[in-house]
Amino acid sequence: MKGIVCEEVGKFEWREDLPEPVLEEGKALVRIRRIGICGTDLHAYQGNQPYFSYPRILGHELAGVVEAIGENEDGLHQGDQVSVIPYMHCGECSACVSGKTNCCKNMRVFGVHIDGGMRELVSVPINHLIKTEGLTLDQSAMLEPLAIGAHAIRRSGLKAGDTVLVIGAGPIGLGVMALARYAGAKVIAMDVNNERLSFCRTWAKVEHTVNALQQPKDKLAAITGGESAGVVIDATGNVASMAGAFDLVAHGGSLVYVGLVKSDITFNDPNFHSHEMTVMGSRNATMEDFDFVLKAISAGYIDIDRYITHRSSFEGMTSQFESWLKPESKVIKALVEIND
Numbered sequence: 515m516k517g518i519v520c521e522e523v524g525k526f527e528w529r530e531d532l533p534e535p536v537l538e539e540g541k542a543l544v545r546i547r548r549i550g551i552c553g554t555d556l557h558a559y560q561g562n563q564p565y566f567s568y569p570r571i572l573g574h575e576l577a578g579v580v581e582a583i584g585e586n587e588d589g590l591h592q593g594d595q596v597s598v599i600p601y602m603h604c605g606e607c608s609a610c611v612s613g614k615t616n617c618c619k620n621m622r623v624f625g626v627h628i629d630g631g632m633r634e635l636v637s638v639p640i641n642h643l644i645k646t647e648g649l650t651l652d653q654s655a656m657l658e659p660l661a662i663g664a665h666a667i668r669r670s671g672l673k674a675g676d677t678v679l680v681i682g683a684g685p686i687g688l689g690v691m692a693l694a695r696y697a698g699a700k701v702i703a704m705d706v707n708n709e710r711l712s713f714c715r716t717w718a719k720v721e722h723t724v725n726a727l728q729q730p731k732d733k734l735a736a737i738t739g740g741e742s743a744g745v746v747i748d749a750t751g752n753v754a755s756m757a758g759a760f761d762l763v764a765h766g767g768s769l770v771y772v773g774l775v776k777s778d779i780t781f782n783d784p785n786f787h788s789h790e791m792t793v794m795g796s797r798n799a800t801m802e803d804f805d806f807v808l809k810a811i812s813a814g815y816i817d818i819d820r821y822i823t824h825r826s827s828f829e830g831m832t833s834q835f836e837s838w839l840k841p842e843s844k845v846i847k848a849l850v851e852i853n854d
Contacts, residue, residue, distance in 0.1 A: 515530075515531075515532040515533065515534045515633060515634050515635055516528075516529065516530050516532070516633065516634050516828070517529050517532040517571055517632055517633030517634065518571065518572070518632040518633070518828075518831060518832060519532075519569050519570070519571055519632075520558060520559060520568060520569060520570050520571070520572050521568060521569045522568045522569070523559070523560065523561035523568070524559065524560070524561070526559075526831075526832040526835065528829070528832055532571075532633055534635055535635060535636060535637035536637075537582045537583075537584070537637070538637065539584065540584075540639060540640060541637050541638060541639050541640060542580050542581075542582065542583040542584075542586075542590065542637070542638055542639075542640050542643060543580070543581040543582040543583070543635055543636070543637055543638075544576075544578040544579065544580055544581060544596060544598065544635070544636050544637075544638050544643070545578050545579050545580075545581045545634065545635055546573075546576055546577075546578040546631050546632075546633065546634060546635070546636060546852055547577055547578045547579060547651050547851070547852050547853075548576065548577040548578070548651045548652060548654065548655035548849060548850070548851060548852070549573045549575065549576060549631055549632055549655065549828075549849070549850040549852070550575025550576075550655045550656060550658070550659060550847060550848070550849055550850075551575070551835075551838060551847070551848040551849070551850065552574065552575055552659060552685075553684065553685070553686070553751065554572075554574070554625070554626060555572045555573070555625070556838070556839060558570065558572060558626070559572075559835065559839075560839070562776055563626070563776075564774065564776045565623075565626055565627060566626060570625070570626075570629060570630070571625065571629035571630050571631075571632050571633055572625045572630050572632050573624070573625045573630035573631035573632035573633075573850075574598070574600035574623060574624040574625035574626065574630050574631060574658065575600075575655050575656065575658045575659055576597065576598040576600065576624070576630075576631040576636075576655060576658070577595070577596070577597050577598075577646070577651045577652075577654035577655035578595075578596060578598070578631075578636075579593060579594065579595055579596070580592050580593060580594045580596055580643070581635060583640065586640045588640055588641065588643070589645070590640060590643060590645060594645050594647070595645070595646050595647060595649070595651065595654060596643040596644060596645055596646060596654070597643070597644045597646050597654040597655065597657040597658065597804070598624065598631065598636075598638055598642060598643060598644075598658070599642040599643070599644065599658070599799075599801065599804060600623055600624035600625065600630070600631075600642070600658060601615065601616060601618070601621060601623055601624075601642075601798045601799070602621070602622040602623065602624065602627075602628065602639070602642070603615040603616075603618035603620070603621060604618050604619070604620040604621075605618075606620075607619035607620055613800075614800075615800055616665065616797055616798035616799055616800050617797045617798065621798075623798070624636075632831075632850070634852065644657065644801075644804055644808070646808070648812060649808075649811060649812070650818070652818050652819070652822060652849065653811050653818045655849065656811075656818050656821065656822070656847070657804055657807050657808060657811070658799070658804075659685055659686060659689060659847070660689040660692075660693065660807040660810075660811075660816065661799035661803040661804045661806075661807050662686050662689065662772060662796075662798065662799055662803075663686055663687075663688075663689030663690035663691075663692075663693050663749075663772065664689075664693050664799060664803040664804075664806045664807050665772075665796055665797075665798065665799040665800065665803040666690055666747050666749075666770050666772035666796040667690060667693055667694055667697060667699075667747075668802070668803060668806075669770055669794055669796045670745045670747060670768050670770045670794075671745075671768065672694060672697060672699050672745050673697075673698075673699075674697060674698025674699065675698060675699070675700070676699050676700070676744055676745060677699065677700045677701075677702065677738060677743050677744055677745070678694050678699045678700070678701055678702070678743060678744075678745040678746070678747060679702045679704060679724075679734065679742075679743035679745070679746045679747070679762060680694065680701060680702070680703055680704065680720075680747050680749060681704045681705070681726070681746065681747070681748045681749065681750055681755055681759060681762075682704075682705060682748060682749035682750035682751070682752075682755065682773060683703055683704075683705040683707065683710040683711060683713065683714050684749060684750075684846075685821070685846055685847045686749045686772060686773070687703075687705075687747075687749035687750070687772075687773075688713075688714065688717065688718055688821070688846065690747050690749055690772065691703055691714060691718035691720050692717070692718040692719070692810075692815070692816055693806070693807065693810060693816075694747075695718060695719050695720070696810045696815050696816075699745075700721050701718065701720040701721060701722075702720065702721065702722045702723070702724060702734065702737060702738075702743060703715075703718065703720040703722070703723045703724070704723070704724045704725075704726050704730060704734075705723075705725070705726060706725065706726045706727050708725060709844070711723040711724075711725065713846070717817060717820055717821070722737050724737070726755070730762070731761065731762065734762060738764070741764050742762055742763060742764040742767070743762060743763065743764055743767065744763075744764045744766070744767040744768070745767060745768050745770070746759050746762050746763045746767065746768070746769045746770070747769075747770045747772055747796075748769070748770070748771050748772065748773055749772045749773045750773045751773035751774055751775050752773070752775065753775050753777050753779065755773075756771060756773065756775060756779050757779055757780060757781060760781045760782065760785060760786060760791070760793075761785070763789060763791050764789070765788075765789045765790070766789065766790055766791075767789065767791060767792070768791070768792040768793075768794065769791060769792070769793045769794070770793075770794050770795075770796050771793075771794070771795050771796065772796040781793075821846060821847050822846075822847045822848075822849050823844065823845055823846045823847060823848070824838060824843070824845050824847070824848040824849070825848070825849050825850075825851060826848065826849075826850050826851070827850070827851060827853075828850055828851065828852045828853075831850050834848075
């Protein structure tokens with residue numbers, strides 16, 4: 515079986531001798547057709563991804579077709595187009611029992627803790643598959659990264675009519691913006707790149723944009739009438755931004771970290787206490803979040819064609835991957851295609 519293995523930091527190896535999975539009870543074999551490239555994959559290749567070890571087959575933003583499956587209660591059959599929920603939870607820890615499977619104590623994520631989808635065929639628990647009839651393969655592969663944003667929105671408690679500041683206009687931040695708008699919120703986008711901020715306006719339909727390098731507190735105050743934002747969601751994965759986000763939250767507001775950084779974050783306690791601020795992390799997503807994204811895409815609310823900016827064949831990915839790391843390539847989302 516063909517596949518791509520990240521052998522060590524900065525090194526991919528194309529393989530044609532990977533073992534093919536066998537059908538097991540409660541699982542399905544899925545022939546992979548699309549692989550989205552995530553920040554996790556970029557960080558793993560560069561050697562700065564937490565929770566990671568080598569060698570590893572990357573890839574967790576996946577769409578494919580069911581190759582083989584046994585009797586099941588989920589209504590899935592051979593030939594169905596599916597998206598993969600890549601978070602393999604234990605079902606037994608306190609988080610799982612309480613319904614928070616996204617932060618399972620014993621979490622194993624496809625392409626991070628266990629080998630992922632950069633191969634022709636994978637074995638997936640049936641209850642981790644979503645039938646995506648009516649969606650394209652591209653749309654199906656994008657359910658997972660957008661569900662990350664949907665989960666951050668749900669964590670924040672955001673309601674229709676609320677104002678949310680989303681910091682970071684990368685693929686996750688853009689998803690947060692678009693889905694917050696879909697949920698009825700008023701969205702302010704913040705980034706350091708004016709071209710990316712322009713994309714926020716045209717693609718995510720945000721009401722306001724703020725350049726983080728140009729008096730952001732003053733501009734935010736002007737937009738909100740001096741109140742700042744009741745909800746701030748940081749999707750940067752940048753230490754300075756994540757620490758500075760404390761200063762952008764309104765009194766009584768919430769700060770959600772959906773971006774992940776391999777470092778410590780510090781804050782001023784008097785400022786934190788005077789605002790009675792709620793600070794929370796947002797990790798992965800649940801079925802509820804995937805369903806929310808599925809509805810948004812099915813309704814035509816999210817333009818996946820513009821969200822995906824770069825493409826590669828399966829065989830050509832290793833030669834193109836490093837170019838996707840360069841800012842001048844202007845990648846929002848790269849997608850690998852595996853044809854029949």
